[in-house]
Amino acid sequence: MSTPAIELKGVTKRFREKLAVDNLDLVVPQGSVCGFLGPNGAGKTTTIRMVMSILFPNEGEISVLGKKSAVESKDRIGYLPEERGVYRKMKVGEFLMFMSKLKGADPAGLKGRIEKELERIGLTGVWKKRNEELSKGMQQKVQFLATIMHQPELIILDEPFSGLDPVNVRLVRELINELHREGRTIIFSTHVLHSAEQICDRVFLINNGEKVLDGSVEEIRAQFDPRTIVVEAVNTTIDNDQLRTVPGVHSLRQNTDNTVEVTLASGADPQAAMSAIAQTGTMRRIEIRRATLEDVFVHLVEPGDSEDVLRRKLSDTASGGVA
Amino acid sequence: MSKIFLCARREYAATVLTKAFFFGAIVFPLVAWGAIIGVSASGVFNADKPPLEGTIAIVDGTSSQKISGALETALDAERRTQQRELVEQMFESAASSTGAPPAQLDQVKKQLLSMRGLDRELFLTIERHGADADIAGLQARLLDAATEDSLLAYAVIGPPSLRTKLPPEQVSAFSTIIPPGLIALALDNMPQEEGADAQSNIGPNDLPAGSYRIVHRKNLDPDYVSIIQSELSRAVQNERYRAAGMDPGVVRGYETQYPIADTRMVGDDGQEEDSTATAQRIIPIAFFMLLYMSVLTGGNYLFMGTIEEKSSRVMEVLLSAVSPINLLIGKLVGQGLVGLTVLAIYLTLGLFAADHFGFMSAIPMDALPWMLPYFLMAYLFFGALFVAVGSAVTEVREAQSLFAPVTFLIILIFVILFPIMDNPGAPIARIMSYFPPSTPFVMVMRMSQPAHIVPLWEIILTSIVGALGVLFTIWMASKIFRVGVLMYGKPPSFGTLLKWIAQS
Structure with a gap:
């Protein structure tokens, strides 16, 4: 088996007295699409930020694309953070050119490639518009493009579906599928279990900083089915x-x-x-x-201390974002 | 490296290539400058004031009692009108005989008229009092606004004999150096011991020397106060000349007949040039302002830009591509170039202005190249502080309390500005040269003053101290920046920032 795209061994992160991630082991094989699930506050974003070397673990080891730290392979990673935004006054085209170059995209023919991609995601003719003139959903798509324009091997998406309407959720799902077919490794965190189910071939579920589930979607279904x-x-x-x-x-x-x-x-x-x-x-x-991921999710997370809160959050997410 | 460059270029373009920068940094100052010059030339600053009508009481302590009469003559409305007409006529004929441009002649005429207050209309009655006048009564009339008393001011004129507390032989020993009247005035006006009554109701014989004093209504226009004062001076002086057997007209003639034609200095090329003594006092201030404006412009954009990146949530997207320290360097470089652009624009404008107004030779050309290192020193020091505060907060208003120490430093620099301008070699100037926040500002002022030579060892030593200060603030800023850029929610306190710095 080739080196995994991401490997976490015994990773622990504390913020003062609060334990955010507890002794987490994770392996993301190359070429896989992994869903990273968990209720709010489970430690998903913290884990992703540690993978990106934005935060550093108190204990444990992380290797990304065979390197000790994502810093060494930053240009081979595409990262869409949960807290994301655009330069409001910048023109869409300039912004995408800037972000792509910043991530080491080949400048030759970059403009043409960006224009083509913009067209593909239904944003024709926005090149000269300011970012602030776009709707929130359009900005989300621009950000998604900024994440993948430099052809990264590993793509990490933190809540890629939040704020998108059903049509755009489907569009992003198709884009992820396409990136998957091109052989890229994709890991994304989400609450939208329905989407995760449709495109993931592997799922991690963490709760309170601990991993409670790790396996392929089929394995998991078999386990609960x-x-x-x-x-x-x-x-x-x-x-x-x-x-x-x-x-x-x-x-x-x-x-x-x-x-x-x-x-x-x-x-x-x-x-x-x-x-x-x-x-x-x-x-x-x-x-x-068939058991859905939601059944599994609720079954596993339920033993937690705040069942009702969790259920409400789940149904909110489901009714808010899924087609 | 290329990422730092990309970030720097974006910062620069996003700041400079905007309408706001073009208008704010270039057009507005030019328009404001032009407007001030244009407006002052158009004369709107010279308000026509209503004629002054009223009474002035003269309490004459001299034995001859002639001052009231002399003042009456000098302030006579009809006589002043004649004088004004004479000046006007003279300039009318000068216009045709000298061929000078009318605008310039008009300017000179206005100056001459205002010298004797002839540009104002006065209708004054002089009220004569002897040495035994009721001073308290006069004072009460000045206060009394309800009655229709037209008393505007009263003047008390002391006897011409000189009385001082100093022994006469000491006064005469000094008299060739300092006029005895001034010695007496200075000594007799020394603060009295505590408990002594405030000076009031002073009659002619209480005056310290052979002096006089004027007491006027609170609401009397200062322009008129100075006209009355100068006319009274002339009257008193004329009387004293006469008492000494001199013709006041002759004395006055000698005083003004031989004015200094010109002050010239030898320039670097051995040729005579216009003296630039006045310009030399202003130039260090100009250098200071240049540095100050460019540093704060760059620093402010740095601060606003960082807050914008945080509040628009673009920060983490950036951090996925560049490390925080590279982003910080990129921002410092980019806005540093913005500051340099501002510096270059204003310096160029300033040099053009200097050339146009003919004091180019006053500008210390050998100090100019030093602007660059001192700009960098000042900009990096304050820029690091600005960006650190910006990275710690999400909104501008949250930054107020964190900004207090930075504001304090900026104000401190302003406070020491004027003492240092007057005395570039003073201890305060030398001490503040070794205080990193003020090092570049003080050094620029000291070096731009031609009469003040800064020893080379001091330049080197202060530069080392300043550079260490810069390294310290950048180190501090990088610590705060790294933690701050991903912090949202409650703005950190000053203590929290210190904790971030202490963290490894």
Whole structure:
């Protein structure tokens, strides 16, 4: 196996008495698309800033693209910070030229390449506009371009979807997919689990500075799958008491659309459960629902101290940003 | 290195290639300068004041009692009108005979008229009093605004005999050096012991020497006060000449018949040049202002730019491409060039002006090259402080308390400016040459004064001290900058900044 793009060993970061990242081990293989998940305040941005050598860990080792520090390979990395902005008075074209050159892009033909990319993300004719004249979403796309114009091997995106409308979320997702096909390594942090699910081939989940999940999306699904069966009766209401008696059923959830989600106990046989459920009444459908990252996320993060807060944040994010 | 250059170039372009800079740094000063000259030439500063009407009381302590009469004649409205007309006529004929430009003649005429106050109209009545006049009563009338008393001022004239507290033989020993009247006045006006009454109600015989005094209403225009004062002086002097058997007209003639035609000095090339004694006093101030303005312009842009980068959240994007220290250097270089641009523009304008007004030779050309190192020293010292404060806050108003020490230094430099201008060799000037924040400013002033030679060892030693100061502030700024640029939220206190500096 080739050297990983990013490797963290026992990394710990404290801000005064607060422990932000606790003994974190991470490996991002080259060429992968990794989702970096976790609730607010979990330590995602701190970890990313340490990878970028903007902050330095109190303990542990970080290697980036085979080097001891990102400083040595800064030009091979594209980084979109969470706290991001543009020079408001600068013209869009000048800004992109400046940022690209600052990151060591080849100046030959740079202007043409930037113009082409601007066109591709639907920002034709903005070259001479000031950044402040663009909408927030347009500025986000300009920043995304500034991150990748110098053809970096490793792309680190901190919350790339925040502030984008559904159309632009899809656009950025496609851009990430494309960069992935070109063989670049991409790591991004997000709350938008739906997007992560669609484009990641690897997921890390951290909570309170600790890693709670690390694996490929398929592995993770296998680990949690299949646990949920959705049941919908033809026209009558479902007898929940009867459903509870089905062997292997752990809990039920009545949905508003007249369906019931049946969660199975760990180790239960879904096939046996489904046929047993079919016996309880005339069903329109009985289907196994694939575990979503959200299920996994909530399942893993739930044991934390502030379940309700967390749930609310999650649903806010989901309703705020996902197509 | 190329990243530092890119950052510096962006800073420079974002500052200089803007309309704000073009108008603020170039057009506005030019327009303001031109406007001041134009406006003063157009004469709007010379207000026509309403004629002065009223009474002046003269308390004459001389035995001859002639001063009131002399003053009455001198201030007679009709006589003054005649004099004014005479001057006007003289200039009318001069216009045709000398062929001088009318504007210039007009200027000279105005000056001559104002010398004797003939450009003002006076309708004054003189009220005569003897040595035994009721001074307190006169004083009360000056205060009394309600009654229609037209008393504007009263003058008390002492007897001409000289009375001093010094023994007469000492006075006569000094008299060839300093006029006895001045000795007496100076000695007798010494502060009295505590408890002594404030001077008031002074009659002719209480006056310290053979002197006189004027007491006027609070609201009397200072222009008129000085006209009354100078006319009274002439009247008193004329009376004394007469008492000594001299013709005042003859004495006055001698006083003014032989004026100094010109003051010239030998220039560097051995040729005679206009004397630049006055310009020499102004030039160190000009050099100081030049340095001060260019340093603060660069420093201010540095401060505002850093805050903008933080508040617009572009900072971390930049830091993904350059290290904080390189960004800091890039910013210092870029805005340093802005400061140099300002310096170059104003220096060029200043040299053109010097050439135009004919005091080019007063400008110490050998001190000019020193502007560059001293600019760098001052700019880097203050620029580092400005950028450190800028990096620690997110909004301008948060910076106020952190700026207090910087403001203190700037004010301190201003406070020592004038003493040093008058005395470039004074201890304060030499001490402040070794205080890094003021080193460049003081040295520029000392070196631009042709009459003051700064020894080479002092230039070298102060430069070393100044450079160490610069290294210290840059080191400090880099510590604050590194932590500050990513800090949002509550602005740090002064103590927090010190903690950042102490952190490794």
